[in-house]
Amino acid sequence: MCVVFEDDSRLYIHSSILSEYNLKEGMNVPEEAVGEIKEANEYRKARERALYLLDGRDYSFKELYEKLEANYSDDICMNVCKKLAEMRLIDDRRYGELRARELFEVKRVGMFKAKQELRRRGLSDSIIKEVVEPYADEEESFARLEQLVERKYERYLTDEKGVKKVRSALLRQGYSYSEIKAVLDLYDLDFEDE
Numbered sequence: 001m002c003v004v005f006e007d008d009s010r011l012y013i014h015s016s017i018l019s020e021y022n023l024k025e026g027m028n029v030p031e032e033a034v035g036e037i038k039e040a041n042e043y044r045k046a047r048e049r050a051l052y053l054l055d056g057r058d059y060s061f062k063e064l065y066e067k068l069e070a071n072y073s074d075d076i077c078m079n080v081c082k083k084l085a086e087m088r089l090i091d092d093r094r095y096g097e098l099r100a101r102e103l104f105e106v107k108r109v110g111m112f113k114a115k116q117e118l119r120r121r122g123l124s125d126s127i128i129k130e131v132v133e134p135y136a137d138e139e140e141s142f143a144r145l146e147q148l149v150e151r152k153y154e155r156y157l158t159d160e161k162g163v164k165k166v167r168s169a170l171l172r173q174g175y176s177y178s179e180i181k182a183v184l185d186l187y188d189l190d191f192e193d194e
Contacts, residue, residue, distance in 0.1 A: 013037065013041045014041060014044055014045075016044065017037060017040050017041045017044060020040065021033070021037055021040070023037075039076070042072060042073070042076050043076050043079060043080065045072070046068050046071075046072040046076050046077060046080045047080050047083070047084075049067075049068060049071070049072075050064055050067075050068060050080050050081070050084055051084075051089075053067055054084070054089055054090070058094070058095045058098060059090060059095065060092050060095050060096075060121050060122045060123055061085060061090050062122020062123075063121055063122055064081055064084070064090055065077050065078065065081045066122075068080060092122075092124070092127055093127055093130070093131070095121075095123070096118055096123050096127045096128065096130070096131035097131050099117070099118060099121065099131075100114060100118065100131040100132055100134075100135065103117060103118075104132075104144065108144050108145075108147070108148045108173070109173050109174045110141070110145070110170075110173055110174030110175035110179065111135070111136065111141065111174060111175075111176075112174040112175070112176070113172075113173055113174020113175075114132055114135070115128055115132060115174075116174065118132070141179065142179065142182065142183065145170070145175055145179055145180070145183050146183050146186070148170075148173070149166070149170070149183050149184075153166040153169065153170070154187075157187050157189060163184065163189055166184070167184070170183075
């Protein structure tokens with residue numbers, strides 16, 4: 001609905017806001033109420049946008065806040081995100097568990113890269129520590145790295161240049177030097193310089 005003020009300025013308001021504030025045609029609205037109505041309308045828009053985004057995928061509190069921040073005020077973004085967190089539509093722990101599983105099991109990244117990625121997505125250190133714990137077992141980490149090298153990088157282990165490329169790629173994937181060395185030692189590379 002379009003609300004036209006005496007100075008001919010216009011404000012488009014959702015019908016639910018009109019009924020909430022009991023606005024009728026020709027009605028005089030006090031100046032302070034206009035600000036409250038505008039804020040309620042912006043909050044509704046931001047909430048609808050947030051719900052639309054959450055329909056597509058999960059977001060961390062920080063990610064959703066940053067998405068909304070591009071179009072809405074800080075106060076409105078914070079209020080919307082807090083309300084959605086109370087309703088458990090935003091849950092950083094659940095989000096972290098999903099991302100950790102994706103990073104370790106699908107993308108097969110190392111511990112360092114996984115923690116870095118989760119931190120970048122706005123998760124707290126305590127949540128990060130909790131969600132990566134199931135993947136912290138050294139034997140399982142070694143097995144994941146071994147499988148990654150076998151599937152993706154084994155064909156490059158034919159010369160010294162290829163080994164250096166594989167080592168660099170695995171470092172970027174977040175694996176430690178010791179983990180990489182241990183896996184590459186399985187290939188009995190006699191030309192390896194390190």
